[in-house]
Amino acid sequence: xxxxxxxxxxxxxxxxxxxxxxxxxxxxxxxxxxxxxxxxxxxxxxxxxxxxxxxxxxxxxxxxxxxxxxxxxxxxxxxxxxxxxxxxxxxxxxxxxxxxxxxxxxxxxxxxxxxxxxxxxxxxxxxxxxxxxxxxxxxxxxxxxxxxxxxxxxxxxxxxxxxxxxxxxxxxxxxxxxxxxxxxxxxxxxxxxxxxxxxxxxxxxxxxxxxxxxxxxxxxxxxxxxxxxxxxxxxxxxxxxxxxxxxxxxxxxxxxxxxxxxxxxxxxxxxxxxxxxxxxxxxxxxxxxxxxxxxxxxxxxxxxxxxxxxxxxxxxxxxxxxxxxxxxxxxxxxxxxxxxxxxxxxxxxxxxxxxxxxxxxxxxxxxxxxxxxxxxxxxxxxxxxxxxxxxxxxxxxxxxxxxxxxxxxxxxxxxxxxxxxxxxxxxxxxxxxxxxxxxxxxxxxxxxxxxxxxxxxxxxxxxxxxxxxxxxxxxxxxxxxxxxxxxxxx
Amino acid sequence: xxxxxxxxxxxxxxxxxxxxxxxxxxxxxxxxxxxxxxxxxxxxxxxxxxxxxxxxxxxxxxxxxxxxxxxxxxxxxxxxxxxxxxxxxxxxxxxxxxxxxxxxxxxxxxxxxxxxxxxxxxxxxxxxxxxxxxxxxxxxxxxxxxxxxxxxxxxxxxxxxxxxxxxxxxxxxxxxxxxxxxxxxxxxxxxxxxxxxxxxxxxxxxxxxxxxxxxxxxxxxxxxxxxxxxxxxxxxxxxxxxxxxxxxxxxxxxxxxxxxxxxxxxxxxxxxxxxxxxxxxxxxxxxxxxxxxxxxxxxxxxxxxxxxxxxxxxxxxxxxxxxxxxxxxxxxxxxxxxxxxxxxxxxxxxxxxxxxxxxxxxxxxxxxxxxxxxxxxxxxxxxxxxxxxxxxx
Ligand SMILES: Cc1cc2nc3c(=O)[nH]c(=O)nc-3n(C[C@H](O)[C@H](O)[C@H](O)COP(=O)(O)OP(=O)(O)OC[C@H]3O[C@@H](n4cnc5c(N)ncnc54)[C@H](O)[C@@H]3O)c2cc1C
Numbered sequence: 001x002x003x004x005x006x007x008x009x010x011x012x013x014x015x016x017x018x019x020x021x022x023x024x025x026x027x028x029x030x031x032x033x034x035x036x037x038x039x040x041x042x043x044x045x046x047x048x049x050x051x052x053x054x055x056x057x058x059x060x061x062x063x064x065x066x067x068x069x070x071x072x073x074x075x076x077x078x079x080x081x082x083x084x085x086x087x088x089x090x091x092x093x094x095x096x097x098x099x100x101x102x103x104x105x106x107x108x109x110x111x112x113x114x115x116x117x118x119x120x121x122x123x124x125x126x127x128x129x130x131x132x133x134x135x136x137x138x139x140x141x142x143x144x145x146x147x148x149x150x151x152x153x154x155x156x157x158x159x160x161x162x163x164x165x166x167x168x169x170x171x172x173x174x175x176x177x178x179x180x181x182x183x184x185x186x187x188x189x190x191x192x193x194x195x196x197x198x199x200x201x202x203x204x205x206x207x208x209x210x211x212x213x214x215x216x217x218x219x220x221x222x223x224x225x226x227x228x229x230x231x232x233x234x235x236x237x238x239x240x241x242x243x244x245x246x247x248x249x250x251x252x253x254x255x256x257x258x259x260x261x262x263x264x265x266x267x268x269x270x271x272x273x274x275x276x277x278x279x280x281x282x283x284x285x286x287x288x289x290x291x292x293x294x295x296x297x298x299x300x301x302x303x304x305x306x307x308x309x310x311x312x313x314x315x316x317x318x319x320x321x322x323x324x325x326x327x328x329x330x331x332x333x334x335x336x337x338x339x340x341x342x343x344x345x346x347x348x349x350x351x352x353x354x355x356x357x358x359x360x361x362x363x364x365x366x367x368x369x370x371x372x373x374x375x376x377x378x379x380x381x382x383x384x385x386x387x388x389x390x391x392x393x394x395x396x397x398x399x400x401x402x403x404x405x406x407x408x409x410x411x412x413x414x415x416x417x418x419x420x421x422x423x424x425x426x427x428x429x430x431x432x433x434x435x436x437x438x439x440x441x442x443x444x445x446x447x448x449x450x451x452x453x454x455x456x457x458x459x460x461x462x463x464x465x466x467x468x469x470x471x472x473x474x475x476x477x478x479x480x481x482x483x484x485x486x487x488x489x490x
Numbered sequence: 491x492x493x494x495x496x497x498x499x500x501x502x503x504x505x506x507x508x509x510x511x512x513x514x515x516x517x518x519x520x521x522x523x524x525x526x527x528x529x530x531x532x533x534x535x536x537x538x539x540x541x542x543x544x545x546x547x548x549x550x551x552x553x554x555x556x557x558x559x560x561x562x563x564x565x566x567x568x569x570x571x572x573x574x575x576x577x578x579x580x581x582x583x584x585x586x587x588x589x590x591x592x593x594x595x596x597x598x599x600x601x602x603x604x605x606x607x608x609x610x611x612x613x614x615x616x617x618x619x620x621x622x623x624x625x626x627x628x629x630x631x632x633x634x635x636x637x638x639x640x641x642x643x644x645x646x647x648x649x650x651x652x653x654x655x656x657x658x659x660x661x662x663x664x665x666x667x668x669x670x671x672x673x674x675x676x677x678x679x680x681x682x683x684x685x686x687x688x689x690x691x692x693x694x695x696x697x698x699x700x701x702x703x704x705x706x707x708x709x710x711x712x713x714x715x716x717x718x719x720x721x722x723x724x725x726x727x728x729x730x731x732x733x734x735x736x737x738x739x740x741x742x743x744x745x746x747x748x749x750x751x752x753x754x755x756x757x758x759x760x761x762x763x764x765x766x767x768x769x770x771x772x773x774x775x776x777x778x779x780x781x782x783x784x785x786x787x788x789x790x791x792x793x794x795x796x797x798x799x800x801x802x803x804x805x806x807x808x809x810x811x812x813x814x815x816x817x818x819x820x821x822x823x824x825x826x827x828x829x830x831x832x833x834x835x836x837x838x839x840x841x842x843x844x845x846x847x848x849x850x851x852x853x854x855x856x857x858x859x860x861x862x863x864x865x866x867x868x869x870x871x872x873x874x875x876x877x878x879x880x881x882x883x
Binding site for chain 2: 115116117118119120140141161162164168169172173175176185189190191192195196197198199200201202203204205206207208210211212215228229230231251252254255257258259296297299300303304355356357358359384386387388389422423424425426427428429430431435439442443444446447448450451453454455456457458469470
């Protein structure tokens, strides 16, 4: 039983599939066009694997000009387009639909320019997140946003979702680390937004595009900010007998004027799952654990840790475990960053991503446990505590449709809870198809209509990633431009 | 022409609805300390947010504050300073620049989106703005973002509200994330470097692990000799001591660095932030370029005209002051920033000059078309600050 609806494919487009494919074939060499069913399968879903739709075709352009040519063609033919990076979206943001082509940026993966003096890199958008950091690390630099999927996910997808990561507490999320982007609009227009200089001129279009989930245009290049890495970094484990203590400790650290680089939370089920996978030395006799990372020179880290440990002690910390070597530190992060994968070995799961004010963390955790109980399910909590970005991993059995339905219903209840606690539906994974129908819980009709009107300023015909983010009914606000078909008929 | 002074969102929304019905345009204002920023405009009415004032939420342990648009920035700064916190982007105060009086509001700060020296390290106004409510051109109250640090729900209308100079909506309430105020600060200072050498030192400093929070170069000129190159560290006291030492060592090739104590450092950066070191009667430009292109950009301008100037943001932010009667200045400055892959705003000039020369960086035709669609989607009748940024927008 699938809970999330897809729009009915446009029969006219399906009937014209052969024509459309020959149209595309005229624009690109054969290795850039995927049409066989076998090969299209690789693109039918993303990391929300319980939903899948086979696209009409997949196009893998090699340049901004090719993207522009393909979009221009699709625009003229009224063909829908789903942009794709690496397909690691957890929200179904990159899941195609049968009457759409996928445009993937995987062949555009070059680093074009590294400029240490200006602390900037210019990259093609299909480059993976981690490869930028890998490239500049020998010089002591890094690209800050670090989603756990960073080995695979692309800058294109990061921009699509405004992705975050464990170290965003200090360094900000994607939108705070992108200086410029090349954007191709649905009609093929190529726009250069921002660039190597700070504070792009004119309206802040970068801020609008980042996190727009592939609905406004296709990003083909980006100028990203590089930062110099700290002298050293040290993650420390803090084990607590209760989530309450751990949550209160987080709030107290921030109130004391300390913003560590990262403050990650795991509850007992998450600790057990991750420890079994990574053997990171996590304490197994605690109910909650925080990974707190400090940065700086040895003495600076020691001083900060001393302050943090004093606060933790006031909150009844049971275990404090400092990493004593670079290897141990790496293992601590490996355990945390493989939390989703490790959970996936134990059970199927869906990952929620609501954010709540940090003062509400304890309340929301307790209510989450109650909700999960009501549905007779299991949950592991592992999340970015410093910024209140929760990640309950709801475990279920994907072979049992009833179990999946229960998990989705529990997830929806938890997200409503986050919104009601003063937070939001998604902190970093995006709305995609997954939370589309909950948008009305967070936004008023006027809010959503306004967002859709702005969306229509970029893509009046709703051809770009059209089944995402906004509830499927009531899509086009009254005063939006007339859809292309009616216009053609008129 | 009448002046509206709504006391809350509901009243403001009613005013806008009536303007929507009549098609009469509105100048949006806070307390008017930056009213001379942007192209001169003429509208049927003025709407002032002065009476929509007050902090509506402050959670120190969550590093978040929310306030009505008309709230004085000084009120916010005072309240958060009492809890050891700050607005990370180092809000500018432009009263000196414009010779205006009154209390700058947080709505005006957001609408103009200009950030101070710490922007180079911590990000700008838009990076810390996490929630807005605004009244669109139909008179509807729209919310975007919220009060949590991480939020990617729906299309983000928060960032674009910042720096739109009131052309997209009437800001009603704003939520910012804060940072703990560092325990102390110090500034490294060296005299006598050329522009290029000074900026080279700044770029190197920014590339060290010592978290430089501001970096400026003040060249020698009519009011100063020799040039000063400045690098600020803010942190816990012991870290400041350590980092200043390390930096002076790392940059010893440039000479011997003096250290300014916390008080002198704070005073100096206050002046740099608020551009009080440049003449106050001239035209004033704000240029943003990649730091390594800044010195050449200035040299190109100087080849054509006489200017006073200084650099902030590792060299990338150039404040240029020049005579107001130089009609070619705009052309030379625009050409130089374009060559440097940057952009410029004419911050201060007589109305006549701002009416006849672009104030904001000219945009491509395709970009203007998109801007116009975005404007129309938010303000379909073009009621708000029409033409403030670009003609017809
Ligand atoms: C194990 C695991 C761990 C994860 N951990 C994190 C985490 O810590 N933090 C986090 O934020 N996310 C995390 N994610 C989610 C996911 O990795 C991010 O959303 C990531 O940014 C997606 O990148 P991608 O290249 O896979 O993009 P895709 O999944 O292919 O696409 C993501 C969205 O961007 C759009 N898009 C793709 N390319 C373009 C383009 N060129 N132009 C415009 N739009 C485009 C797509 O249409 C889609 O809406 C995790 C996922 C997994 C599977």
